[in-house]
Amino acid sequence: xNARHAVRTAVTTSVAAxxxxxxxxxxxASSFLSWEGPQNTGRxxxxxxCGCNPIDDNFKAAYRFTYTGQTAAMYxxxxxxxxxxxxxxxxxxxxxxxxxxxxxxxx
Numbered sequence: 001x002n003a004r005h006a007v008r009t010a011v012t013t014s015v016a017a018x019x020x021x022x023x024x025x026x027x028x029a030s031s032f033l034s035w036e037g038p039q040n041t042g043r044x045x046x047x048x049x050c051g052c053n054p055i056d057d058n059f060k061a062a063y064r065f066t067y068t069g070q071t072a073a074m075y076x077x078x079x080x081x082x083x084x085x086x087x088x089x090x091x092x093x094x095x096x097x098x099x100x101x102x103x104x105x106x107x
Contacts, residue, residue, distance in 0.1 A: 030070040030088075032103050034059040039095045050107030052080035055100055064093040070107050074100040 031048040034055060035041060040062045047053040050070070065072065065088045074086040080102045 030068050030072060030105060031066050032072060033064045035062045037061050040064070047103060048105065050105050052102055052104045054078060054102050060099070061097050062095045063098060065091060067091045070105050072106065073104045075102045075104070076100060078102055080104040
């Protein structure tokens with residue numbers, strides 16, 4: 001193998017590795033997916049941004065929290081105010097309605 005080919009191969013491999021690391025970084029954020037219909041049916045909405053996020057009143061029929069490193073606190077009030085009702089420290093799912101109005105991701 002000549003030097004030029006070796007350098008090109010090394011650069012290509014490094015760029016590919018960087019794309020894999022950077023491209024999947026956001027895929028590993030914990031997320032909260034909620035459905036508008038019972039038993040995880042109908043349309044769904046996902047939130048996963050760090051900090052406080054509102055939960056749409058039309059999407060409270062079922063949920064799935066996927067834990068990938070960030071815990072989340074659930075509030076029965078808007079704007080993540082008041083007392084924390086539930087804290088997710090691992091993946092959880094419910095096909096039943098819930099009353100939470102906001103979620104705070106600890107990132």
